[in-house]
Amino acid sequence: xxVMLQEIYQQPEAAAVVLEKENASVTALVHxxxxxxxxxxxxxxxxxxDNAAVYARYLLEIVCGIPVTLAAPSVFTLYGASMQLHHTxxxxxxQSGQATDVIQTLSAARAGGALTACITNVPGAPLLEVSDFxxxxxxxxxxxxxxxxxxxxxxxxxxxxxxxxxxHIGLQQQLQSLPVMYHAMLTLDEQVACCVERYRYMQDCAVxxxxxxLATALETALxxxxxxxxxxxxxxxxxxxxxxIAMVSEGFPVFLFMPNGPTLPxxxxxxLKLRERAAEMIVVSRDSSALELARTPIAIPIEVSELxxxxxxxxxxxxxxxxxxxxxxxxxxxxxxxSKVTLTR
Amino acid sequence: xxVMLQEIYQQPEAAAVVLEKENASVTALVHxxxxxxxxxxxxxxxxxxDNAAVYARYLLEIVCGIPVTLAAPSVFTLYGASMQLHHTxxxxxxQSGQATDVIQTLSAARAGGALTACITNVPGAPLLEVSDFxxxxxxxxxxxxxxxxxxxxxxxxxxxxxxxxxxHIGLQQQLQSLPVMYHAMLTLDEQVACCVERYRYMQDCAVxxxxxxLATALETALxxxxxxxxxxxxxxxxxxxxxxIAMVSEGFPVFLFMPNGPTLPxxxxxxLKLRERAAEMIVVSRDSSALELARTPIAIPIEVSELxxxxxxxxxxxxxxxxxxxxxxxxxxxxxxxSKVTLTR
Numbered sequence: 001x002x003v004m005l006q007e008i009y010q011q012p013e014a015a016a017v018v019l020e021k022e023n024a025s026v027t028a029l030v031h032x033x034x035x036x037x038x039x040x041x042x043x044x045x046x047x048x049x050d051n052a053a054v055y056a057r058y059l060l061e062i063v064c065g066i067p068v069t070l071a072a073p074s075v076f077t078l079y080g081a082s083m084q085l086h087h088t089x090x091x092x093x094x095q096s097g098q099a100t101d102v103i104q105t106l107s108a109a110r111a112g113g114a115l116t117a118c119i120t121n122v123p124g125a126p127l128l129e130v131s132d133f134x135x136x137x138x139x140x141x142x143x144x145x146x147x148x149x150x151x152x153x154x155x156x157x158x159x160x161x162x163x164x165x166x167x168h169i170g171l172q173q174q175l176q177s178l179p180v181m182y183h184a185m186l187t188l189d190e191q192v193a194c195c196v197e198r199y200r201y202m203q204d205c206a207v208x209x210x211x212x213x214l215a216t217a218l219e220t221a222l223x224x225x226x227x228x229x230x231x232x233x234x235x236x237x238x239x240x241x242x243x244x245i246a247m248v249s250e251g252f253p254v255f256l257f258m259p260n261g262p263t264l265p266x267x268x269x270x271x272l273k274l275r276e277r278a279a280e281m282i283v284v285s286r287d288s289s290a291l292e293l294a295r296t297p298i299a300i301p302i303e304v305s306e307l308x309x310x311x312x313x314x315x316x317x318x319x320x321x322x323x324x325x326x327x328x329x330x331x332x333x334x335x336x337x338x339s340k341v342t343l344t345r
Numbered sequence: 346x347x348v349m350l351q352e353i354y355q356q357p358e359a360a361a362v363v364l365e366k367e368n369a370s371v372t373a374l375v376h377x378x379x380x381x382x383x384x385x386x387x388x389x390x391x392x393x394x395d396n397a398a399v400y401a402r403y404l405l406e407i408v409c410g411i412p413v414t415l416a417a418p419s420v421f422t423l424y425g426a427s428m429q430l431h432h433t434x435x436x437x438x439x440q441s442g443q444a445t446d447v448i449q450t451l452s453a454a455r456a457g458g459a460l461t462a463c464i465t466n467v468p469g470a471p472l473l474e475v476s477d478f479x480x481x482x483x484x485x486x487x488x489x490x491x492x493x494x495x496x497x498x499x500x501x502x503x504x505x506x507x508x509x510x511x512x513h514i515g516l517q518q519q520l521q522s523l524p525v526m527y528h529a530m531l532t533l534d535e536q537v538a539c540c541v542e543r544y545r546y547m548q549d550c551a552v553x554x555x556x557x558x559l560a561t562a563l564e565t566a567l568x569x570x571x572x573x574x575x576x577x578x579x580x581x582x583x584x585x586x587x588x589x590i591a592m593v594s595e596g597f598p599v600f601l602f603m604p605n606g607p608t609l610p611x612x613x614x615x616x617l618k619l620r621e622r623a624a625e626m627i628v629v630s631r632d633s634s635a636l637e638l639a640r641t642p643i644a645i646p647i648e649v650s651e652l653x654x655x656x657x658x659x660x661x662x663x664x665x666x667x668x669x670x671x672x673x674x675x676x677x678x679x680x681x682x683x684s685k686v687t688l689t690r
Contacts, residue, residue: 039429040385040412042412046583046584046587047584047587047588048587048588057417058417058419058420058424061417061420061426061428062420062424062426065426065427065428065429066428067385067387067414067428067430067433068414069412069413069414070415072402072403072406072556072559073583074403074555074556074581074583074607074608075403075406075407075556078555078556078607078608078611079403079407079556079607081406081407081410082410083406083410083411083412084384084410085412088412101583203548203549204548204549204576210419210423211417211419211420211423211424214417222588222589225588225589225591225592226588226589226591229591229592229594230592231549231576231578231592233576233578236419238391238418238419238446239391239392239395242391242392242393242395243392243393243567243570243571243680244567244570244571246570246571246574246680247570247574247575247576249574262419262423262424263419263423266423335588335591
């Protein structure tokens with residue numbers, strides 16, 4: 001069993017630990033956010049952490065009504081910009097807590113008057129030194145280069161932050177069921193391991209979702225690119241119609257994440273357009289019309305609110321990337337030329 | 346001569362008209378921005394316009410010190426979020442002025458107290474009805490589905506806005522030379538038309554840049570995907586090292602935009618890493634070390650400040666997409682399954 005697959009299986013436990021141990025740090029941060037009347041959030045992150053940031057931007061805007069900016073670290077690190085950031089929270093996300101440009105961004109933001117916070121898996125990491133508040137992933141050491149459990153722990157911390165900041169009791173309650181729901185999602189393992197065989201020689205594909213699950217599309221595509229060296233292009237289903245759909249010819253493989261909720265009607269419409277082009281669809285959904293579009297349907301075994309669905313819908317994406325690598329003769333634990341910590345000049 | 350190529354050639358004139366006729370509308374907007382102490386900008390756009398928005402976010406943050414958020418329209422259109430947006434400017438960009446989700450975003454932002462403005466090529470378009478201020482591309486009707494002249498006109502309006510808002514006299518002066526510099530860039534046409542032959546059977550490629558030219562990478566990749574149906578993946582050079590570089594094996598084609606300026610050292614380092622992997626590099630630059638990395642060097646014939654380079658460096662990208670389509674037997678004016686105006690549900 002690859003380390004990556006072992007770590008995918010550690011997600012129920014990681015979720016349980018975060019729910020138990022990080023409630024206090026999240027509520028302490030929320031207390032300060034309210035005290036300082038924070039009106040804007042900036043998030044600095046790279047790679048997988050940046051995909052988590054995409055989830056944060058949707059969730060905080062939708063649930064808390066707070067506009068969220070994904071930082072372009074080079075604005076600070078290369079161009080040396082200075083910004084007035086009072087009433088702004090800047091969150092740095094880095095699994096290792098070592099991402100140099102994320103640290104520099106937080107440091108520059110602090111100089112501009114911002115409140116700073118971080119999400120990291122490594123207590124004592126350098127990122128904590130520039131952070132007024134810290135939230136820990138508590139996922140245990142992550143050994144696989146392709147991050148899985150730290151990604152979902154990060155999403156969980158973001159969901160806890162949004163739920164507490166907005167006093168959204170419904171979300172807070174649903175979060176408690178996450179460990180059980182992760183166990184249910186892992187029952188998809190065998191099916192996914194079998195499905196990937198058909199895609200042994202796939203050269204490229206598109207991965208589509210809308211709204212909060214744009215993060216899921218981005219992260220699934222990144223996992224596939226990292227472990228299987230294929231060209232997986234992630235898109236918002238809306239942006240895909242503005243040009244990129246031109247790449248779809250007969251048999252072109254397209255992944256679609258289609259949870260129930262406000263994004264489903266648009267995704268179904270997109271699915272019909274893809275069917276007209278005879279695309280080969282892999283659909284992750286609980287909706288029967290969505291699953292019927294697929295050559296390879298992956299039926300989600302649980303009910304979850306759409307706002308929290310990215311925490312769970314990524315699991316088949318992770319399993320897919322891991323098993324596909326094996327099917328293609330690659331080692332998911334040893335991606336060609338990648339290291340666990342990437343430093344940006 | 347394709348319509349797309351004709352429109353690429355209309356860019357010097359479009360720039361001259363914008364500089365002459367839109368100065369008044371830009372300064373009127375800036376007056377209001379200062380009067381209302383605007384502290385945050387949100388931009389709503391799709392497709393090519395969204396790539397222009399990426400340029401805007403870098404430039405306004407770097408030059409004006411104002412944080413910029415690229416809107417996720419679905420936050421308003423599908424999730425119905427409401428935000429407090431006093432002291433916020435929301436800019437909608439749509440060549441046609443008809444993009445429904447951009448219009449809805451501006452309308453929702455207005456309800457939240459925001460000042461609204463738009464950039465469009467069509468006077469009288471519906472987008473103007475929800476905009477307190479309007480800036481016009483004045484590029485003449487754009488007939489090719491793949492937008493070119495409206496993209497550069499939009500970048501120019503953004504640069505004028507940043508230069509006036511920050512009272513940056515140097516930038517304001519340089520902008521006056523743009524029409525002449527566009528003419529110089531168009532002298533690359535013949536060379537590009539010749540170079541693309543080698544890439545007749547290219548199946549996929551990556552397109553890389555950093556900082557302000559991330560917009561150039563995104564737009565070049567989008568043009569190639571639209572007109573030539575290949576999988577062109579754009580990345581920030583920094584993000585590329587966090588995983589996606591795994592896709593690069595011997596001979597894998599990679600475009601690099603490498604203007605002089607603060608992003609050059611990092612891009613050169615990236616170029617050396619790509620050379621270790623024996624990637625095939627197409628380099629757009631004025632720097633000799635950068636050009637030496639390339640199998641296909643494209644030497645830029647003009648000196649331009651890095652902050653304005655995206656307005657000009659996109660020209661070889663546009664020419665490349667246009668000629669490559671022809672070399673591959675496609676018609677750049679008739680992208681498969683795309684229409685000029687895309688409406689998002």
